[in-house]
Amino acid sequence: MNHLKALEAQSVFILREAYRDFKQLVMLWSIGKDSTVLLWLARKAFFGHVPIPLMHIDTAHKMPAMIAYRDRLAVEWKLNLIFGQNQAALAGKQTFPDGAATRLQCCASLKSEALKKTLSGEWPRWSIDHTTCQYVRTEGGEPFTGVIVGVRADEEGSRSKERYFSPRDQHNEWDVADQPPELWNYFKTDFAPGTHVRIHPLLDWTELNIWEYIQAENIPVIPLYFDRGNGRRYRSLGCAPCTTPVASTAKNVSDIIRELRTGRFANIAERSGREQDKEDGQGLETLRRDGYM
Numbered sequence: 135m136n137h138l139k140a141l142e143a144q145s146v147f148i149l150r151e152a153y154r155d156f157k158q159l160v161m162l163w164s165i166g167k168d169s170t171v172l173l174w175l176a177r178k179a180f181f182g183h184v185p186i187p188l189m190h191i192d193t194a195h196k197m198p199a200m201i202a203y204r205d206r207l208a209v210e211w212k213l214n215l216i217f218g219q220n221q222a223a224l225a226g227k228q229t230f231p232d233g234a235a236t237r238l239q240c241c242a243s244l245k246s247e248a249l250k251k252t253l254s255g256e257w258p259r260w261s262i263d264h265t266t267c268q269y270v271r272t273e274g275g276e277p278f279t280g281v282i283v284g285v286r287a288d289e290e291g292s293r294s295k296e297r298y299f300s301p302r303d304q305h306n307e308w309d310v311a312d313q314p315p316e317l318w319n320y321f322k323t324d325f326a327p328g329t330h331v332r333i334h335p336l337l338d339w340t341e342l343n344i345w346e347y348i349q350a351e352n353i354p355v356i357p358l359y360f361d362r363g364n365g366r367r368y369r370s371l372g373c374a375p376c377t378t379p380v381a382s383t384a385k386n387v388s389d390i391i392r393e394l395r396t397g398r399f400a401n402i403a404e405r406s407g408r409e410q411d412k413e414d415g416q417g418l419e420t421l422r423r424d425g426y427m
Contacts, residue, residue, distance in 0.1 A: 158277060174351060290405055
């Protein structure tokens with residue numbers, strides 16, 4: 135618990151630093167366990183209120199349980215939730231598997247491009263109306279220059295190259311070799327005009343830390359993470375056509391923690407069920423250099 139409290143304190147500190155230094159700030163919410171823990175930490179950092187809008191990129195290929203969970207929490211927690219979507223790619227079948235696109239091409243269109251154009255305000259955004267529980271379309275808006283993301287360094291190789299405050303250029307493209315040093319909790323937050331900054335409050339958390347914190351705080355998560363009687367569950371959530379479950383009989387959070395503590399997945403990558411990562415040998419880094427989460 136002491137280690138979890140230290141991680142919590144560091145994440146809350148990063149969230150408050152970001153809120154102080156970036157005026158056009160947004161938090162990405164993928165609806166998975168990591169970004170939901172990040173959302174929970176934001177509620178703690180700002181005393182139950184989240185003053186930062188949340189953004190979800192809706193690929194139209196998410197599992198129905200994920201969208202239902204998103205909409206339920208948005209209403210219950212009174213979140214300022216907006217989402218973006220590449221409607222042209224969907225209409226033109228530039229997708230996988232129902233179109234001619236490969237998995238990586240589909241991700242580039244439905245995730246990377248949709249994220250960049252929604253952040254910049256070039257594309258429409260939809261925001262939830264808490265009175266009617268419906269989404270209302272607006273035509274773009276002010277660009278977001280600071281983006282809080284729930285990535286962890288241990289989850290995947292390219293993410294271990296990140297900083298807490300990681301700059302991108304004006305096109306959201308990431309130069310992995312040009313990252314500022316971060317020593318003794320001193321962070322560079324003053325960047326040249328036009329710089330787009332990704333902020334990573336969960337960078338030093340592990341998969342086990344995430345589940346321990348979910349248990350300690352009783353954070354609601356999507357049931358897809360648990361075995362429902364067929365000996366399979368999802369360890370990482372993405373689009374339905376490209377995400378496969380893992381063999382596991384973990385039926386609750388305690389079971390998942392037990393699996394992780396005993397090394398059940400010691401030699402199996404957390405994103406092993408995310409097929410797009412495998413397509414060119416470095417799929418996620420390819421996407422992330424071009425602006426993906």
